[in-house]
Amino acid sequence: MSLIRHPKFQSADAQPLPALADDPTDFALTFVTPDNLTAMAAYQKPMTGSVWLDDLKKQIAKTDFASVDVDKIDDILNMQYGYEPETRTTAYQSVSEIKRLFEDPDMLQLGQYNPKWQQSHGNRFVTSDFRQPAFLQTVTAPTAAEVGTATHLVLQELNLEQPITTDVIDHQIQTLVANQVMAAPVAEQIDRGHVQQLFDTELGKAIVAHGNGTHRETPFSLLLPANQVFQDLHDDQAKILIHGIIDGYFEDADGITLFDYKTDHVIPGDKGVAKIKDRYSGQLNLYAQALSDMTGKPVVHKYLFLLSTGEALAM
Known part of the structure; x- marks a missing residue:
């Protein structure tokens, strides 16, 4: 229809559009x-x-070369x-895939660090463990991952405008079950005492003290x-998008305090603590960088709270 309205279209039935009168299209x-x-x-012919x-x-024969x-x-x-390496690189990485690359903030060639449990497939870091499909599962008991996710949900939903007691924690869990946000079998596996331990520490008290100011x-x-992220990439302008979720943080006059909960089982002793700090230091470094970029404020404290032991580890 646009060609019919053009002045160059020769037809007795066509009415040229005045706005196209000076259009140079040929x-x-x-x-x-x-x-x-x-x-x-x-x-x-064929x-x-x-x-x-x-x-x-x-x-x-008749062509001049x-x-x-x-x-x-x-x-x-x-x-x-x-x-060419960029053609094999994803533009997106989740924190769970990439966090180990940030364990040492002084490490500029991050792609050189590739631990055994993490594999690089076509310039994308992936974990090698996959959850068994639901239709193949014969045991319906909640997994440790499911309990850990549910525990995080409880910590997210707790009302920080009140003292946190075991009764308050239990009431929050029952509310989540009643609202069908959490399955009852999973709720039964949440250790109320472990959650309570957090709020008995100085970190937990600071979280409550900041109330709704705690994000x-x-x-x-x-x-x-x-x-x-990948040492064989040469395009200085290329970027990779990393997405994740920060468990929590609050702000003070001197800067931001970042904290992350972990439900992992920790081997008793210094070696167990050192191992867990080594495992997650990269993740907290990444979170700290993201928070600084988002808020324009420095992250002055980073804590890893171990729910299984009640320890708040300064990172």
């Missing part, structure tokens, strides 16, 4: 009828391979794309230079 229309197509078919080859030889830039043709045919389950997205 085009031509040719209408073909079924009879035209039938006539054209008569000139088209061409065998030998006929095609003879025709090609004739074309070559003196002006052909053979080197340019060779360059085109053998061109190597300068950013919980804060999502974030962070753009990082791709060549800081």
Whole structure:
């Protein structure tokens, strides 16, 4: 319809659109009828391979190749794309996949760190463990991961405008079950005492003291230079989007205090604590960087709270 309204369209029935009066577009229309197509078919004969080859030889014989830039043709045919590794790189990484790369904030070539439990597939870091499909599961008892997720939900939903007691924790769990947000079998496995331990620590008291000023389950997205994550990438302008959720933080006059809950089983002793700190220091470094970018304020304290032992580890 737009061509019909154009001044160049020659038709007695068409009314040109005034707004197109000065339009410089140049085009031509040719209408073909079924009879035209039938006539054209008569000139088209099947061409065998030998006929095609003879025709090609004739074309070559009368072609002047003196002006052909053979080197340019060779360059085109053998061109190597300068950013080939980028074609195998995802533009998105979740924190669970990439967190170990940030264990040492002084480590500029982060892609050099590739622990055994983490694999790099086509310039994407993935974990090698996969949950068993539900239809293959024969045991319906809640998994440790499900209990851990439910415990995080309780910590997210607790009303911090009141003292946190075991009764308050239990009431929150019952409310989540009643609202069908949490399954009863999972709720039964949540250790109320472990949750209570958090709020008996100085960190827990500070969380309650800040009340609604304590931010919980804060999502974030962070753009990082791709060549800081994968060492074989050469495009300085390429970025990778990292997305995650921060368990919690609060702000004071001197800066931000960041905290993260962990339900992992911890081996008693210094070795167990050292192992858990090593496992999650990268994740907290990443969260701290994201928070600083989001708020423009420094993260002055980072804590890892171990629910199984009641310890608040300064990171």
